[in-house]
Amino acid sequence: MNEIDFSGKTVLVIGGSSGIGNGIARQFRDHGAEVYVCGTRASAEDYTAEDVSDLSGLHYFQLDVSHDDNVQAFQPPFDKLDVLVASQGTVMYKQAEFQMPNFRKVLDVNLMSVMNCCMKFHPMLKETKGSVVILGSGASFFAVFGNPAYSASKGALRTLTMTLGEAWARDGIRVNGIAPGLIVTKITKVTWDHPRRYEDSLNEIPLRRWGTPEEMGGIALFLASPLASYMTGQMLLVDGGMGLS
Ligand SMILES: NC(=O)c1ccc[n+]([C@@H]2O[C@H](COP(=O)([O-])OP(=O)(O)OC[C@H]3O[C@@H](n4cnc5c(N)ncnc54)[C@H](OP(=O)(O)O)[C@@H]3O)[C@@H](O)[C@H]2O)c1
Secondary structure, three states, X not given: OOOOOOOOOEEEEEOOOOHHHHHHHHHHHHOOOEEEEEEOOOOHHHOOHHHOOOOOOOEEEEOOOOOHHHHHHOOOXXXXXXXXXXXXXXXXXXXXXXXXHHHHHHHHHHHHHHHHHHHHHHHHHHHHOOEEEEEOOHHHOXXXXXXXXXXXXXXXXXXHHHHHHHHHHHHOOXXXXXXXXXXXXXXXXHHHOOHHHHHHHHHOOOOOOOEOHHHHHHHHXXXXXHHHOOOOOOEEEEOOOHHHO
């Protein structure tokens, strides 16, 4: 038996249009799943390699999850769901998150929308005894200098993962999370595209390199597969060792 064969399974990756979510979506696609992804832009053609995005073989649709009503009104183009991945996320730099409207905006995308999507798809996941994978961050465990909203939202996702894992175990749904370290995507371009910041960051990582969206996809496959069948409510720190000291 191949435990990471997802043939016949339906996977939805919120935020699968680019970066980590896209890497996760491609891994599920390559392991046989029918994969649906969404993002904020009108069509798949609006994404390029610059966005760390490749939508080939994935079903793309536009859905802005920052408004509850959008998520509630959304009619999914599938009638069963085995895996829900919540990889939506945003961050604001230059102290912007210290302003309340911005703090709320980041919380709406990074936290409120995750709960909303989980609730929206709970009935479908209960039907299949499916699995949820939530994208936290190193910020789920540690403070992030200058980003109060990002770190508060990611900290909350860790206990949300624990709480939903406990609550939905009786439905046969496992809920786990991935807390990535530094991964090359469009939201981290400010660091990897800046030679001095990039060099400094490497000194913080025992494995001496950044991670890739595909590597996060490998962890998501594991978490959603029978290999992790006795695991729920956990958020795995996958950071090249950055959080070890
Ligand atoms: N990169 C890292 O080093 C790192 C580290 C730790 C955690 N993370 C987390 O990993 C997740 C993915 O981030 P990423 O680095 O892959 O960045 P990314 O490429 O910008 O991906 C973020 C995804 O979220 C989507 N999104 C943002 N706002 C949305 C909204 N209102 N409605 C629907 N979708 C929305 C984006 O859609 P568009 O493509 O249309 O913008 C995109 O698909 C996030 O939760 C992030 O916090 C990233």
